[in-house]
Amino acid sequence: xxxxxxxxxxxxxxxxxxxxxxxxxxxxxxxxxxxxxxxxxxxxxxxxxxxxxxxxxxxxxxxxxxxxxxxxxxxxxxxxxxxxxxxxxxxxxxxxxxxxxxxxxxxxxxxxxxxxxxxxxxxxxxxxxxxxxxxxxxxxxxxxxxxxxxxxxxxxxxxxxxxxxxxxxxxxxxxxxxxxxxxxxxxxxxxxxxxxxxxxxxxxxxxxxxxxxxxxxxxxxxxxxxxxxxxxxxxxxxxxxxxxxxxxxxxxxxxxxxxxxxxxxxxxxxxxxxxxxxxxxxxxxxxxxxxxxxxxxxxxxxxxxxxxxxxxxxxxxxxxxxxxxxxxxxxxxxxxxxxxxxxxxxxxxxxxxxxxxxxxxxxxxxxxxxxxxxxxxxxxxxxxxxxxxxxxxxxxxxxxxxxxxxxxxxxxxxxxxxxxxxxxxxxxxxxxxxxxxxxxxxxxxxxxxxxxxxxxxxxxxxxxxxxxxxxxx
Ligand code: IMP
Ligand code: MG
Numbered sequence: 001x002x003x004x005x006x007x008x009x010x011x012x013x014x015x016x017x018x019x020x021x022x023x024x025x026x027x028x029x030x031x032x033x034x035x036x037x038x039x040x041x042x043x044x045x046x047x048x049x050x051x052x053x054x055x056x057x058x059x060x061x062x063x064x065x066x067x068x069x070x071x072x073x074x075x076x077x078x079x080x081x082x083x084x085x086x087x088x089x090x091x092x093x094x095x096x097x098x099x100x101x102x103x104x105x106x107x108x109x110x111x112x113x114x115x116x117x118x119x120x121x122x123x124x125x126x127x128x129x130x131x132x133x134x135x136x137x138x139x140x141x142x143x144x145x146x147x148x149x150x151x152x153x154x155x156x157x158x159x160x161x162x163x164x165x166x167x168x169x170x171x172x173x174x175x176x177x178x179x180x181x182x183x184x185x186x187x188x189x190x191x192x193x194x195x196x197x198x199x200x201x202x203x204x205x206x207x208x209x210x211x212x213x214x215x216x217x218x219x220x221x222x223x224x225x226x227x228x229x230x231x232x233x234x235x236x237x238x239x240x241x242x243x244x245x246x247x248x249x250x251x252x253x254x255x256x257x258x259x260x261x262x263x264x265x266x267x268x269x270x271x272x273x274x275x276x277x278x279x280x281x282x283x284x285x286x287x288x289x290x291x292x293x294x295x296x297x298x299x300x301x302x303x304x305x306x307x308x309x310x311x312x313x314x315x316x317x318x319x320x321x322x323x324x325x326x327x328x329x330x331x332x333x334x335x336x337x338x339x340x341x342x343x344x345x346x347x348x349x350x351x352x353x354x355x356x357x358x359x360x361x362x363x364x365x366x367x368x369x370x371x372x373x374x375x376x377x378x379x380x381x382x383x384x385x386x387x388x389x390x391x392x393x394x395x396x397x398x399x400x401x402x403x404x405x406x407x408x409x410x411x412x413x414x415x416x417x418x419x420x421x422x423x424x425x426x427x428x429x430x431x432x433x434x435x436x437x438x439x440x441x442x443x444x445x446x447x448x449x450x451x452x453x454x455x456x457x458x459x460x461x462x463x464x465x466x467x468x469x470x471x472x473x
Contacts, residue, residue, distance in 0.1 A: 010419040012421050050307040051264050054292040055291065055375075057272025058311035058365035060319040062343075062352060064377035064461055065312045066090025069106040069268045071459070071469055074308075077263035079107025079114050080255060082298030083288035084295030085121035085153060087176040089346025092465050097137075100346055103127040104144065105268050108134060115251045118149035119298020121183040122195060124240035125175035131243075145249040147197030147300075152237075154208075155228055156215040157182040163223035173284055174321025176347050184277075184287035186211070195248055198241035205234045252300025259305055267295035268305070268317065273365040274319075281412065284323025292369040311371035313362055313456070315379040315445070325389040327355035327417045341381040342464075358391040359452045366453050376449060377461030380429040380443060380468075388424045388445060391417035392452065422448065429462040435472050455468065 053072065057063045066254035070092050073079050086102040092109050093099075103126050116122060131141045157179030164182075165172045175181060186192040191214065193207045209230055255365040258265055271290045274280045279291055279432075288294070296303040316337060319325050329337060334354050337343065343352035365371060382388055393401045394415035406412040425439035432438055438446075446457050460470040 014202050021426040051259055051262065052267065052301075052306050053265070053308045054267040054269065054295045054306055054369075055310050055312060056269040056292045056365075056369050057275075057290060058313040058362055058369070058371065058374070059272055059317050059358075060274045060325075061270075061272040062318055062320070062346075063272060063312040063314045065269060065377075066092050066101065066106040067377065067461065067466065067469070068310070068375045068459060069266060070109055070314050070466060072266055073107040073110040073112050076107065076112060076266045078255065078258055079105040079110075079112050079266045079268055080117050080251075080295075080299050081105045081115070081120050081270060082117045082295045083119040083266050083290055085178060085180050085287065086123045086126040087178045087286060087347060088270035091346055091374060092466065094466050101130065102347060104130050104134070105266075107266065107268070108139060108141070108144070111139060113143035113145065114212075115145045115299065116140045116150060117251055117255075117299040119294060120147070120150045121153050121180060121187075121288075122146070122150050123153040123178065124198075124237065124244060126178075127265055128240060128243050132330075141247075144247050145251050145254055145289065146195055146244065146247040147251040148194065148199070148248050149190040149300075151183055151187045152195060152197070153179040153183045154193060154211065154215075155233060155236075156212070156219060157186070159219060159228075160223065163219070163225050163412060166168045167223065172294060172322060174323075174350075175286075176345075179285040183208075195244070198237065198244060200250060201238055204237060204241060205230075208234050208237065255299050256301055256305075259301065263342070267278060267292075267299065269295070273369060274294070274361060275425040276368075279368045281323050282409070284321060292371075308373070309369050309371050310373050310375055310458075311362075311365055311369060312375045312377060313357075313365070314341075314377050315357060315382050315461075316341070317355040317361070318343050319350045319355070320348070320350050324413045324415075325353055325355055326360075326394060326412075326415045327419075329354055329356060333385070336384070337381065339412070340384055341378055356389045356391055356417070357449070358417070359449070360391060360394050360403060360405055362449075363403065363453055366455055371455055373458040374453070374455050375459035375461070375469075376446060376457050377459075379438075379445070379460055380462045382442075382445070383425060383428055385424040386426075388422045389417075389419040390422060390445075390448065392420045393418040420448075430468075431469060432462050433458070435470055438470075447472070 055069050090101045090106050108114050160182040161177050161179045187271050197204050197207050219225040220227050269290045271286045274290050275286045292309040337354040393403050395401050396411050397414045423441045425441040427439045462468045
């Protein structure tokens with residue numbers, strides 16, 4: 001059976017967007033007439049010889065990945081999301097405009113072709129809302145490519161996420177309640193509904209019917225919640241389907257062709273290393289794999305295609321939701337940090353827990369992602385502290401100290417931070433245009449990170465604005 005794809009009117013024949021007819025360039029080539037790669041000023045250094053770059057969160061999320069992607073997207077041809085869904089929230093500030101993005105890759109703000117890969121879960125309502133919003137603000141979405149293999153978040157996923165958190169009570173994970181876990185669980189259960197199912201109204205209805213037969217039982221008998229009505233859900237999703245069909249594409253083929261063509265592709269991680277289903281602080285994690293290697297699976301390219309991994313870490317640490325957090329700040333500095341850094345969730349508005357920079361966790365992130373370079377964001381937030389403790393080791397329950405992240409949860413849960421205190425600086429960083437302009441103490445802070453991790457810090461965030469990033473060669 002051939003899998004139908006929706007872009008274009010025909011459901012048969014070559015995948016729209018990749019066919020090449022004599023005399024007519026393929027859609028991909030039309031994207032950039034005649035050009036191979038456009039090197040813009042400023043960040044060209046970062047994409048020249050590295051066509052495929054993964055941007056990955058090195059902590060518990062909210063490191064400011066969106067802003068780094070936005071910066072590097074200037075010199076890239078395509079930006080892809082490879083996992084997660086609307087649990088993500090990226091904020092990009094452009095002049096007086098603030099873009100809050102949950103489903104689309106951040107590259108949309110730069111007008112770049114954007115891919116939502118097979119590894120993502122898609123809430124059609126959220127995605128359509130964003131597409132409409134961008135269109136209304138004058139940003140075309142004609143180059144948004146949605147993988148047919150991505151899974152759809154269905155209304156019961158949201159209901160189950162909420163009901164199961166409620167039921168867990170004190171043991172709740174503190175999810176974003178966007179249906180992420182239940183949607184990935186259904187994918188693994190082989191009960192999921194995929195984006196490509198929206199291409200055929202009959203198939204879509206059938207799949208909803210099969211899923212509902214089981215989900216309604218769960219909702220009613222286990223969670224004592226309201227069941228969903230088949231006709232209502234089918235009609236609602238058929239409405240979404242009509243809006244989304246034109247975006248459905250064989251994104252694996254699209255990205256692979258682009259890389260073969262010498263294009264520069266960014267893979268934008270959502271959530272982060274310590275929220276990774278396999279490598280994070282399970283069970284207080286998300287249900288996908290944010291780590292860099294997952295970019296290959298989540299888009300459908302070979303792992304050897306990835307040329308570079310940039311980790312994004314805040315100059316301190318935040319975490320939303322429950323779970324252990326060794327370097328969490330005790331005392332009033334926690335609140336000060338939250339206010340100075342505006343540490344409230346983009347998606348849920350929740351207060352983020354704040355901590356001092358944790359080099360043990362960051363060293364682990366360097367390892368499990370293969371981070372080549374680090375972007376250290378929000379250094380400006382630290383300007384207000386006279387002293388800056390940094391966690392350099394963990395003390396384990398037996399008294400033993402380690403520089404390596406504990407492999408077992410009991411050790412991690414009981415780990416206490418061994419802090420080294422660095423002098424702070426009081427100057428604001430607003431006017432810094434190069435590394436030389438940084439106060440000495442700020443430079444020493446960055447040097448310590450490099451020395452401890454053995455990784456270069458090549459980008460430093462000094463403010464919320466798009467331009468407030470120092471590049472270091
Ligand atoms: P879920 O991804 O909604 O299932 O939530 C699981 C855990 O991941 C919770 O602790 C969330 O707070 C956290 N989480 C999910 N997405 C993000 C994010 O984009 N930033 C920070 N934390 C996140
Ligand atoms: Mg976020």
